[in-house]
Amino acid sequence: MDIFLDEPLSKYTNTKTGGKADILAFPESVDHIQQLVQYANENQLSITVIGNASNLIVRDGGIRGLTLILTKMNKITVHENVLIAQAGASFIETTKVAQANSLSGIEFAAGIPGSIGGAVFMNAGAYGGSVQDVVVSADVLTPDDQVLHLDKQELDFGYRHCSVQENNQIVLAATFELSHGSRDKIQKEMDHLNELRAAKQPLDLPSCGSVFKRPEGYFAGKLIHDAGLQGFQIGGAQVSKKHAGFIVNVDKATATDYLNVIKHVQATVKEKFGVNLETEVRIIGDNE
Template sequence: MKFPIEKLPNIEFKINEPMSKYTFTKTGGNADVLAFPKSRDELVSIINTARDYDIKITIVGNASNLIIKDGGIRGIVIILPNFKQISVDGNVVFAEAGATIIDTTIVAQQYGLTGLEFAAGIPGSVGGAVFMNAGAYGGELTDAFLSAEVLMPDGQILNFNHEDMKFAYRHSAIQENGGIVISAKFQLAKGDKEEIQKEMDHLNALRRSKQPLEYPSCGSVFKRPEGHFTGPLIIEAGLQGKIIGGAQVSMKHAGFIVNIDGATATDYMDLIHLIQREIKQKFDIELQTEVRIIGEDKK
């Protein structure tokens, strides 16, 4: 069944839209319907209408740590770039789900608030970062998280506190309950603006020197296996620089797969599966993907 966009005439929709225009890998098939809600009322209207017509809903945040398969996504896809308000109240930073984590750290620094420096270069949205408990350089979202507004599948908007979120390594309760993060609050501490900026600059310089930011990629592909680091395992397996189609295991950081020449999502998937097989065979370690993989295979 097709989503009845005529019932919601004031909301921006795109039909049969290539998701490669939005993903950080520049790959992915078409979404049947892509929605750009501008307010929580519009978001709730989309969710309720989809539920009434039994149409599948997919949320993609800002599509950074994401692979969308070449067959695309059926039903309706919701993207939240219009949800980007950030504000500060005392030591608490409020950010809507579509705001970038980078912008959120910049606002925190401007108010002299410390606790989010580790996230200064993470390219995801606030919603996506909460969804996967994003982290870098020894910090994770759980360290600063205070609460989140979550739109549940039944249309209710609930407030989730830290305990409700059940954070673990690259995991939150949102991955299981089908909710959509609308906004989040972060509890920070007073700090020195210059020191905060210095730490952010330091971590961003590290990121530029060690990560292949010059190519499209989905960021870190695999979760870190206990007791090991993924990059060195891939190097030891002789897979750094390996190319399938237009996708390559990065020569700068073997934990990344980069799009060097018109890669498809299938190229990415084939390379991921090859790495997993080789690491299992050589080291008896099962690599799990950190990147979220959604959509259908191309028929």
């Protein structure tokens, strides 16, 4: 298990921004996680879990205590129409494994860059599908170091919500129930959705993914576009000229640049249209 001290998180976030983690660990098993949680509890350290850091902004002051990145826990297994993926598995890789086993249901996630743990935590979704449609259960670790098996009802999924958020639990693995289908048709749908994503989203630049939740009755990207904010820039962070719902790192942006752009976008949309834009992106860490 790799453990680093004072490690810059900008090396791991999709935005290429973020301050240092006091302690950064890459556990490779549930036992490793439990050992780390016990150590943190004994030393009164806070614990922060990061997935692929794709829908995340880490403030420039970094993260105190212990930070875990679970990408080395990435095993994916299939039995008939059930797929089990560890928390650190890539969601994209999981869709590929499903396709290779002629399993349909998670094609919507073919281009979602997060991890399984992060996807469950956020109830990630795209193109009409979401995690809650296909996940039947998840294994989680509680703050007092107990492993629980939660069914879908206990996970209490909602729009970009899951019960693990307020219960401070760590997702260890998720079980998906899929349906048998044609491998070629599944691949064709995945290719189609990836083509749509590439045509609309700024995949060539570092970003934190979709920044804002969809306001009821509106689309965040259209509101931002109609407010004349595409191309608006503070420091190296810019409202994408390709898709207004994204903020991209065009020139050595800091997390503070990102947060200042977010605040300006929220204030402008509120002033022009009376709509409150809530962030979808997870914002963590200390200010400078």
